[in-house]
Amino acid sequence: MLLIASYVFYGLWNPPLILLLWISTVVDWMAGKRLTVEENKRKRKMWLILSICVNLGFLVFFKYGNFLLENFQYLLALINIEYTPPAWDILLPMGISFYTFQTMSYTIDLYKRKIQPAKTFLDFALYVTFFPQLVAGPIVRSDELVPQFYEKKRATQNQFFMGVMLLTIGLFEKTVFADSLFSPVSDEVFGASAALLPLDAWVGVLAFSGQIFFDFAGYSLCAIGIALMLGIALPDNFRYPYGSIGFSELWQRWHISLSSWLRDYLYISLGGNKISVRRTYVNLMLTMLLGGLWHGAAWTFVFWGFLHGLYLVVERLLKNYIKIGKQTLAMRLFLAFLTFNCVNITWVFFRAKSFENAMSILKSMFFIHGETPILISNHIVLVLGVVSLMFFGHFAMRNHSLVEVIGRTPVWLLALGWSIMIFGLMIVQTSGQQFIYFQF
Amino acid sequence: MSEKLNLKLFLISLLIAILLLIPYELYWRYVERWPAGYDSQNLDYWADWRGRVDDLGKDDVIIMGSSRGHFDINIHLWDSITGTRPIMLAYAGSSPFHPLADIVDNSEFDGLLVLSVAPGLFFTVKDSWGAGKGRDFVDHYYKRTYAQRFSHWIFQYIDPQFSYIQEDLSLRILIERLPFENRDSVQNQALWPPMVHMDQYRNIRMLKGMETDTVLQNRQTAIWTPPVWKNRYKDSVDVIMDHYVGLIKKFKEKGGRIALIRPPVTGGYLENEPILFPRDKYWDRLLRASNSPGYHFMDHEDTKNLIPPEWSHLNRKDADLYTKTIIKLLREDELL
Numbered sequence A: 001m002l003l004i005a006s007y008v009f010y011g012l013w014n015p016p017l018i019l020l021l022w023i024s025t026v027v028d029w030m031a032g033k034r035l036t037v038e039e040n041k042r043k044r045k046m047w048l049i050l051s052i053c054v055n056l057g058f059l060v061f062f063k064y065g066n067f068l069l070e071n072f073q074y075l076l077a078l079i080n081i082e083y084t085p086p087a088w089d090i091l092l093p094m095g096i097s098f099y100t101f102q103t104m105s106y107t108i109d110l111y112k113r114k115i116q117p118a119k120t121f122l123d124f125a126l127y128v129t130f131f132p133q134l135v136a137g138p139i140v141r142s143d144e145l146v147p148q149f150y151e152k153k154r155a156t157q158n159q160f161f162m163g164v165m166l167l168t169i170g171l172f173e174k175t176v177f178a179d180s181l182f183s184p185v186s187d188e189v190f191g192a193s194a195a196l197l198p199l200d201a202w203v204g205v206l207a208f209s210g211q212i213f214f215d216f217a218g219y220s221l222c223a224i225g226i227a228l229m230l231g232i233a234l235p236d237n238f239r240y241p242y243g244s245i246g247f248s249e250l251w252q253r254w255h256i257s258l259s260s261w262l263r264d265y266l267y268i269s270l271g272g273n274k275i276s277v278r279r280t281y282v283n284l285m286l287t288m289l290l291g292g293l294w295h296g297a298a299w300t301f302v303f304w305g306f307l308h309g310l311y312l313v314v315e316r317l318l319k320n321y322i323k324i325g326k327q328t329l330a331m332r333l334f335l336a337f338l339t340f341n342c343v344n345i346t347w348v349f350f351r352a353k354s355f356e357n358a359m360s361i362l363k364s365m366f367f368i369h370g371e372t373p374i375l376i377s378n379h380i381v382l383v384l385g386v387v388s389l390m391f392f393g394h395f396a397m398r399n400h401s402l403v404e405v406i407g408r409t410p411v412w413l414l415a416l417g418w419s420i421m422i423f424g425l426m427i428v429q430t431s432g433q434q435f436i437y438f439q440f
Numbered sequence B: 001m002s003e004k005l006n007l008k009l010f011l012i013s014l015l016i017a018i019l020l021l022i023p024y025e026l027y028w029r030y031v032e033r034w035p036a037g038y039d040s041q042n043l044d045y046w047a048d049w050r051g052r053v054d055d056l057g058k059d060d061v062i063i064m065g066s067s068r069g070h071f072d073i074n075i076h077l078w079d080s081i082t083g084t085r086p087i088m089l090a091y092a093g094s095s096p097f098h099p100l101a102d103i104v105d106n107s108e109f110d111g112l113l114v115l116s117v118a119p120g121l122f123f124t125v126k127d128s129w130g131a132g133k134g135r136d137f138v139d140h141y142y143k144r145t146y147a148q149r150f151s152h153w154i155f156q157y158i159d160p161q162f163s164y165i166q167e168d169l170s171l172r173i174l175i176e177r178l179p180f181e182n183r184d185s186v187q188n189q190a191l192w193p194p195m196v197h198m199d200q201y202r203n204i205r206m207l208k209g210m211e212t213d214t215v216l217q218n219r220q221t222a223i224w225t226p227p228v229w230k231n232r233y234k235d236s237v238d239v240i241m242d243h244y245v246g247l248i249k250k251f252k253e254k255g256g257r258i259a260l261i262r263p264p265v266t267g268g269y270l271e272n273e274p275i276l277f278p279r280d281k282y283w284d285r286l287l288r289a290s291n292s293p294g295y296h297f298m299d300h301e302d303t304k305n306l307i308p309p310e311w312s313h314l315n316r317k318d319a320d321l322y323t324k325t326i327i328k329l330l331r332e333d334e335l336l
Helices: A002-011 A015-037 A041-078 A096-111 A121-129 A142-150 A157-190 A198-229 A247-253 A256-267 A277-295 A299-321 A329-351 A355-365 A377-396 A402-408 A411-428 B007-031 B043-050 B067-072 B075-082 B097-106 B129-143 B146-155 B171-176 B208-212 B214-224 B234-253 B267-276 B283-290 B316-332
Strands: B061-064 B112-116 B196-198 B204-206 B257-262 B294-296
Touching: A002 A015, A002 A121, A015 A041, A015 A096, A015 A121, A041 A096, A096 A121, A096 A142, A096 A256, A121 A142, A157 A198, A157 A355, A157 A377, A157 A402, A157 A411, A157 B007, A157 B171, A198 A329, A198 A355, A198 A377, A247 A256, A247 A299, A247 A329, A256 A277, A277 A299, A299 A329, A299 A355, A329 A355, A329 A377, A377 B171, A411 B007, A411 B171, B043 B129, B043 B146, B061 B067, B061 B097, B067 B112, B067 B204, B067 B316, B075 B316, B097 B112, B097 B129, B097 B234, B112 B316, B204 B208, B204 B316, B208 B214, B214 B267, B234 B257, B234 B283, B257 B283, B283 B294
Parallel strands: B061 B112, B112 B257, B257 B294
Antiparallel strands: B196 B204
16 A cells, blocks of 8 residues: 555656656665575675666766766867767656665665565565655665564554654745745845845855755655654654754764765775775765765765865864863854854855856855845845754754654643644645755 | 644644634735635646647637736626637736747647737746746646646635635745835835736636725835836847747747737836837837737727726726727627
8 A cells, every 4th residue: 555655656746757766676676685695796796786787877867967968078178079969858757866875775785784685575665665755865774664564553643643743843844934934035145146245145045054954854854754644763864953063963963864875885885984094084075075966966066065075074184183172052052153154155055056156155255246235124134033043943952852852842832833833834825846855 | 752742732733723824814805805716826727728728729719918918808708798718828927928939839729819918028038037937837837747736626626715825925925025124225025915806717807995995006006116117128129029920920820810919008107118118119010020910008999098097907897898899809800
């Protein structure tokens, strides 16, 4: 039932692309079966390579095909060869970046003999297509999800309504904060052709910072909530990342399922921090560069990854030379604020249409040019207000969880908060803006 | 897992939310006087009617353009006079730049196309704001997912029961219209007053409030009045003309008939449109180049003295008169 529902869910977007999902499922199931029984090291490696090639092949074609062609054309132009690539209108299958990584984690873990295989093809197919997390994660490891299929699944009343609560919060974050408040401001600033006043530039960047968090964390909460309503527990994907102190901590709090995937299957496979200090820095940088590229087929995304890699490297270097003793609250708040603003600078490249657009925004932010105000006062006041609350809220929640807080909240306050969110969802009337991470 | 979260708590929260919604709906319905009805900005309703174009024949009529064509033609009256109800594909705030191309290039329609011209929106380039809005609903027609269609299928009968369900009253718009103090040179826009009611055929009628209440009319004319009246695309007039003339010629080659209309205006529009869009360089040039009949409100006794209450759109009585006049003129020219 869940499997059929998941295929129907995916098909409501574009039915023919179920085939792609299915091919990935079949190939990885077969590879997984062989990896379970095959003892020959070379053959095992071949099955693993097959799985990786098929999955990455789909990803490269659908997601990076045009990007590779454009860069190939550019390189040829550098040596005076004129080449016009065919105009391919390649549709990016929704969720491909997520489900390919998810299925690869299965075959890689089987190769390393870290997990047990799914008992049947249908169980594996459900692991790949489980609809709450199919299109934008969390990227779930098979040992987190598949064993749950074998337990008698029926959500308790508390689980079910915790799921409804999380779904409500997720939808509220997405539609009220991300779509209604932050998105128009971010679009206006990043779409402006004129050089902006610093205030407008910063508010636009902060708006994007809020938008991407509420959009993506909102989606993740929806996915976790719906799964919980079905009696299935999915892992957290965000743990108040804007309250992070330092970038290592940021990546333990932001898009946790992706960062842990990159850590386990890329960073550690490259040697992690086990080879040498210099190699550690190289591995960190490579991981973040590829992490940036995962987000989109554009050099701005790669540069975003580069900046995060640079931050991580510099942080490690500084930790070797600067020892901070007991951190007071004020110091921790300051460091978190610093981290938050360094992250905001990276968001400029993530959101900008081009490097030129990004540099123009940065110049405006740092007073280098700009005379033109474009934002209305409503947006400035509300964005600054809500982002401030978001930052302090994240900092305060660093060592707590949402479920824990819900558990400690008085019933009357839960009812009030829940009713306000439901009311907000009733009146918000968005035009059905796509979740940002659907495009990845 | 918290035991506080249970069916009882959920139902209480839902009840409180509904209790909050009731005064919210009543406020918009009775204080601000927004009518319940079909949202004129809804892309799905446009897509539904666009989907019926391929079922039309030579005797059928499509009306395209922006709000003047949408609000000033009563398609039910048209139906009662001619026996055929036009399909209303005009859309407020948009240019027909892309929708016209869609009908000409992607449909078999060869009936009568009545194209309304509001110069500020009609004579724009393909990437302008107005053209972009037109492209949005054409794109939505082709790209809407099954999930979106399903959602529309469920809610199309529920949404029109509520006044507050209008794009003009979405949270995003309400945030933009909060009365914070303006910054220098960046003005907050006022909330648009309720102007019209749309039915499921996309037929629009002006509300009684807008017809008679000068406070509402003044709010609307203040919105219409820009800081500086200008023609943004006057340097691109040749490109724009070529686009429309090309499409009109192609449509006629398919056997279609076309008529252009310039609905009545007054106030700031009557003062400024002739200056920014001189008739001989725009309207007359378009008619000449496309060899098409055109009905300018100033050229006919029945229409030249009609006065839109808020400069741009006719009240119900005048819209009926305008509709009858256009039908009469089309029949005289054997287009209908």
